Amino acid sequence: MSEEKAIKPTENKNAASVKRMQSAADASQYQREWFKDVHKRVSEGEPFDFVNADVPMEILRAMDIPFLVNQWWASLCSAKQMSGDLFGLMKEEGYPDDICNYCSMGLAAALDPNHAEAAWGGMPKPTIAIARYACDSINKLFELYAQEYGIPFYPIENTVPINTPDNWWKEVHYNWNEFFEKHRLDFMVEELKGLIRFLEQTTGKMFSETKLREVMDLINQQEEYYQKARDLIAKTKPAPVGITDTVPSVMIPQWQRGTKWAVESAKKFYEEVKDAVDKGIAVCPNERARLMWIGRGLWFNLGFYQYFEKKYDAAFIWSMYLGIAADGYLRYGDDPLRALASRFCGMEEFLHMPPWNTDWFIKAARENDIDGVVYLVPDNCTNAVEGSYFIVKALEDAGIPVLMLRADPVNAKKWNPKTMTEAVEDFLENRLGIEPNPDEEE
Amino acid sequence: MNHSQGKAYEELAKIYNEKETAVKRWESNNQKIIGCIGYDVPIEILMAAGYFPVQITGDSKIKTPVADKYLEIAFDASVRAQFEKIVSGKYSYLDRIVISNSSDVLIRLYYYMRQMRRVEEELLPIPLYFFDIKFSQFRSSTLYNRERVQEFIEAVQCWTGKAILPDAMENAFNVCNENRKLLKQMQELRIADEPKVTGTEALTVIGASLYMPKEEHNKLMKKFLDEAQSAQTVKGTRIYVSGTAHEDTGFYELLEGCGVHIVGEDHDLGSRLFMGPEVSPAYPVESVTDFYQTRFPSIKKSHVRERVAAVVEQVKNTGAKGAIYFIRKSDDAASWDYPSLRKGLEAINVPVLLLDKQNYNLDNKEELQNKISEFITSISNQPGRE
Structure with missing residues (x-):
């Protein structure tokens, strides 16, 4: 791990984070090289798919079709502070520029006449767009995106769970076939079969069940490392790493899941965490608060989290990104397509809906001995809402204080670093009783 | 606009208002009452x-103080108001609530209400049922x-403890077909x-059908x-209204006050409610599925x-x-269709006025009136019927 530096948010500027883990730096480097390769493959005439984050991309991986994830693209554009300009283009075309910011960045980029100058050379021209009917807007956004490029849009249906079984994280790895309602799994399998046939027909590439099994096995290996890393972080005091470290180390390989590189990256990440634990390296050597972040990551301002480490010895150690990697993805069994269907049957609810998410947050808070929770409530996205009343009630009833912030995690224009920093400072000082370090006081 | 109708309209308007x-007028019928949320039950x-x-x-x-506490700011104001009315006891006579998958926010509302019943049941004692219909135009x-419709039939039979007899199914289908036919004549x-x-008047007549037995409405x-x-004869510039559903006549009256004759709309509380194929009692599951899946595209769920x-x-x-495209705040899906x-519409020489991010309570009537009047003046020389 490299030397730690404090980042201080200012009134008008969002702060970039300091990368402290080699696995995060390696992942960023790999992603750049991968993206160059995608450009090259597309220029040579290969198919290239633009997909939403909740699309079972394992199918594409098994077919060796390069793809780009809408939300990864949004996070990249956001981190490059490009979101303001892109949303301006939306407005010029008559689209709203202040809703669905996380999911409309792909469409915004498609409208950009200077696309090649965009982040990392811009998005290569896709050949297919794929999304699920997970909210009222996403299918329209993907349809419009596909229309801009003159390519087909393939929508996949989504179903609503009626049963609410307890402790999903204990059941879904092995017992998924019984855990999810049969009609939902059956339908999802049919949807995946339709997608496979469509891809075979349009790309000329045949789908291989053997390859899918290999992809699913690789993903299990990858997520097992995340489980081990998650467990180590949870039980180690002071925490060896924070979410500014884990989010980039986990998210990029997660978009690359199903590859040998992703397994190696996860292994390296785990080994780094273990090495930090073994050497007694900590985010805050004098750790005074262990914090949980609920909500989407602040892609344009990851440095936000690090500010509190220095000033308060308060470490954000849990976010859904490593949490869901450890608990949500593993699937063991002999039917890879049905297992894959089960991975996507519950993911939205696990993350976004009570009681699945409330039970899970409490379990995570207890495992990590969390002192307080900062919860970013999306104020303009119906799909991202999580049941804020129920989350706060469940955590507070369990004795864990919660601070709610309202903001858009992608649109830097709507984020006021000063106000948000002050809110967290107030929470730390007045709810958790943590005084700032004397040498850091303003 | 001063326009009058006869006694039947007065009766329908009373029910609508x-x-x-x-609804309580028919309580003596000894029929149990089911509340529907979403227009696809x-x-x-x-x-x-x-x-x-x-x-x-x-x-x-x-x-909406209770909704403000339990629901999110991102939720549509109408949904928040529906929730408020439910938890404040306005619908205490309901035997059950059935929610259809008509929009994303209704799915969330179902999740939230279900969780509320788990943790604070006293606030929401009415049992819930979710009808998970799909709107994509695929086999x-x-x-x-069809499986969900069959499941719904079985659930309803379970609630009553009685099988639905073919004659009862046929009668209900005929009544609904007739109702839609009469609304089409209107x-x-x-x-x-x-x-x-x-x-x-159309909005009133259509809306009244939702609060009274269909036989009486017919x-x-x-x-x-x-x-x-x-x-x-109604006078005015013929205007089509698209976008968010209107739960009362406030916006329509505003338009008519500007010299508009509203000839149609695509929202759930207008023409969409009755547009679609007949349902056939010979194939109840199939025809009910076809009606709700293939009728006029839903603003929220269509491509x-x-x-x-x-x-x-x-x-x-x-x-x-x-045409006037009206989008209420938080009705995000409608915004993406607009360009x-x-x-x-412009390709068929029909200009469009966009009224977006509108508040639920239409608290900017004067501003709207000015925009609408300006628009009507601008299209007055357009060819077409008055």
Whole structure:
């Protein structure tokens, strides 16, 4: 791990984070090289798919079709502070520029006449767009995106769970076939079969069940490392790493899941965490608060989290990104397509809906001995809402204080670093009783 | 706009204005009442089982302190108001609430209400049922929907403890078919060369059907259609209204005050409610599925191209000279359709006025009035029927 530096948010500027883990730096480097390769493959005439984050991309991986994830693209554009300009283009075309910011960045980029100058050379021209009917807007956004490029849009249906079984994280790895309602799994399998046939027909590439099994096995290996890393972080005091470290180390390989590189990256990440634990390296050597972040990551301002480490010895150690990697993805069994269907049957609810998410947050808070929770409530996205009343009630009833912030995690224009920093400072000082370090006081 | 109708309309308007209070008139029928949230609950099946289905709608005039506590800011104001009315006991007479998968926010509302019943049941004692219909125009979705319709029939039978007999199913289907047929006849009077029904009247007549037994509505509709023949001819610039659903007549009255004749709309509380194929009692599961899956595209659930094509066709049929696209705050899905819809309508020489990010309580009437009047003046020289 490299030397730690404090980042201080200012009134008008969002702060970039300091990368402290080699696995995060390696992942960023790999992603750049991968993206160059995608450009090259597309220029040579290969198919290239633009997909939403909740699309079972394992199918594409098994077919060796390069793809780009809408939300990864949004996070990249956001981190490059490009979101303001892109949303301006939306407005010029008559689209709203202040809703669905996380999911409309792909469409915004498609409208950009200077696309090649965009982040990392811009998005290569896709050949297919794929999304699920997970909210009222996403299918329209993907349809419009596909229309801009003159390519087909393939929508996949989504179903609503009626049963609410307890402790999903204990059941879904092995017992998924019984855990999810049969009609939902059956339908999802049919949807995946339709997608496979469509891809075979349009790309000329045949789908291989053997390859899918290999992809699913690789993903299990990858997520097992995340489980081990998650467990180590949870039980180690002071925490060896924070979410500014884990989010980039986990998210990029997660978009690359199903590859040998992703397994190696996860292994390296785990080994780094273990090495930090073994050497007694900590985010805050004098750790005074262990914090949980609920909500989407602040892609344009990851440095936000690090500010509190220095000033308060308060470490954000849990976010859904490593949490869901450890608990949500593993699937063991002999039917890879049905297992894959089960991975996507519950993911939205696990993350976004009570009681699945409330039970899970409490379990995570207890495992990590969390002192307080900062919860970013999306104020303009119906799909991202999580049941804020129920989350706060469940955590507070369990004795864990919660601070709610309202903001858009992608649109830097709507984020006021000063106000948000002050809110967290107030929470730390007045709810958790943590005084700032004397040498850091303003 | 001063326009009058006969006694049947007065009766329908009274029911429409009273809404859930009007429902109590039929309590003596000893029918259990089911509240529907979302406009895609197959009411035919509830009626066949002997239930009286009524629609739960919002109210822009009420305060929503409980909704503010439990629901999110991102939720549509109408949904928040519906929730408020439920938890404040306005619908305490309901035997059960059925929610359809008509929009994303309704799915969330179902999750939230279900969780509320788990952790604070005293606030929401009414049992819930979710009807997970798919709107994508695919055979696979049809097959999924058929299973859900069959499941719904079985659930309803379980609630009553009685099988739904074929005769009861046939009767309910016939009543609903007749109701939609009568509403289509009303629509013809609205778009005729010499129109006899205003937009406000149409909204009222359609809306009343949601708060009274369909058989009673059919009786009043027949009288209304008779009486409307001799009503004055409606004057005004023919305008099509698209976008967010209107739960009361406030916006329509505002338009009519600006010299507009509203000839049609695509929202759930207007023409979409009755447009679609007949349901056949010979194939109850199949035909109910087909009706709810394939009728006029839903604003929330349709693809942009499906909706644009359907609205353009509607606008042509109604002879509208212009269209007004009204989007309420938080009605995000409707916003994405707008640029394509505008292009589609302009291609048939129908200009569009966009009124977006509107507040639920229409607290900017003067501003709206100015925009609408300006728009109407700008299209007054357009060719087309007046």
